[in-house]
Amino acid sequence: MGQTARVSAYAWIAAGSLAAWLWLLLFQGFFWRTDVRLPRRTDPGEWPSVCVVVPARDEAAVLPASLPSLLAQDYPGRAEVFLVDDGSTDGTGELARRLARERGGLALTVDSPGEPPAGWTGKLWAVRHGIGLARARDPEYLLLTDADIAHAPDSLRELVAAARTGGFDAVSQMARLRVDSLWERLVVPAFVYFFAQLYPFRRIGRTGTRTAAAAGGCVLLRTEAAVRARIPDSIRGAVIDDVALARAVKRGGGRVWLGLADRVDSVRPYPRLADLWRMVSRSAYAQLRHQPALLLGTIAGLALVYLVPPVSLAVGAASGDRVAAVLGGLAWLVMTGTYVPMLRYYRQPLWQAPLLPVTAFLYLLMTADSAVQHYRGRGAAWKGRTYTRPGTVSDEG
Structure with a gap:
């Protein structure tokens, strides 16, 4: 019995x-479907201005594979890049300036905000400084992207067209992470799978749903929506800043879209289990x-x-x-x-x-x-x- x-x-x-x-x-x-890619889009009649903000702390190892891809963006409108050197000790800022001199392309500004005050994470303090520099140019959109993200030449064009066509205030793509090592192959696809299970991409883009998330490596954000949601001040202590950003935009009445990327890739290696851990x-x-x-x-x-x-x-x-x-x-x-x-x-x-x-x-x-x-x-x-x-x-x- x-x-x-x-x-x-x-x-x-x-x-x-x-x-x-x-x-x-x-x-x-x-959540398990992987066909949520950039929504249908048409080129706008007039391309809006965009400022790209890149927070970077000790990123000299990955910058040569990522920053040139931003500088080489084939964007018909006005665009420039602001790299915020967040207290790096490996020469990140000087390397960025050298890459810009050697590769050309979009204008690059490198600046540093100093140490973050109490209550701020380092990344969001750097983002705040970069947005402050960018807003002096009065851009219609901000592209917030990490220093380890490489973009295809038409990435910015596609993001802006998707935002304009769909009427989205934030368009985010989850960069394809590296899967070269044994541990990367075992852990990385599951990481994205679990994230999509928590935040189903289809629900995020629907009007009237509370589900909100973004992928911090690639977020195109309408400047007006950022001001309305007080970004990044309203999320200044967030460790999971991408989800917090999307929630703030939705709370402010904005529309958010998130999907998988086809031509936006992370170049950061996680070769050992300890790195992924x-x-x-x-x-x-x-x-x-x-x-x-x-x-x-x-x-x-x-x-x-x-x-x-x-x-x-x-x-x-x-x-x-x-x-x-x-x-x-x-x-x-x-x-x-x-x-x-x-x-x-x-x-x-x-x-x-x-x-x-x-x-x-x-x-x-x-x-x-x-x-x-x-x-x-x-x-x-x-x-x-x-x-x-x-x-x-x-x-x-």
Whole structure:
């Protein structure tokens, strides 16, 4: 009787996991589809002016692969680039000036804001300084892009045309991240998959929905919308600044669009698991608003959705509980099928799809470690700065 009860419990848990996957498949904004790309667009009759703001801290290693792509933008209107050197110690600012002299293209201004005051993250303080410099040129749009992002020559043109055609106040593309090393192949596609599961791209672009997110590496922002939403002052302490920015724009009545990029790429390498671990864990607990209850719920949810299917299949097969095995196998099959489009987008072999539970377990550990670092007072650490009490939005947000 005890064995029967235990096996029956496995079956019920497996049924819960399968139900969760069926709900995610059908009712979570079709998050698993990867066909959300720049919306239909037509060239405007008159191209608006754009200023590109690039916050950069110790980016000399990646700048030669990214900055020239911005300077070489084939944009019919007026455009220029502002690189804000955020206290770099590796010669980032001087390298940027040299690249501009050697490569030519759009005008480049390099400046530094000094150390951020209390309550500001370093990146957003740099963005604030860059926007201040840019607004002296009175641009209609601001392109906020990270120093590790390389753009195709028509990237700016396509972003502006999409914003104008769709009437969007913010158009963001999630850059295609690098997937060269073994760990990058295992972790990176899943990172984007999990992000889309939390913030389904289709819902973000719909009028009247509360879902809001952006990808900080590439955000075209209407200057008027930035002023209305008080960006970046209203999100000055945000560690997850891209999501906070999109929420601020939507709260201010603006329209936001987010999708996957075709020709916008991150050139930053994450060759080791430790590199990827730091990338995820530095902000995972901030995403949960530093709430222990949300942390426990997230860990339980990850376990139910991603770990229960293979465990139920294995335990059911070993114990003779066919119901648990079948339900676990079906849940794993649905999970695997929803991951296939993301692997195709990243041009990875499809045999990796059944390994998603392994990656999810790593993310579970990264999330737990993020909380541990927070309570040790280390908070979100990035490039020599530690934010002991980071938040997704500022106190005023």
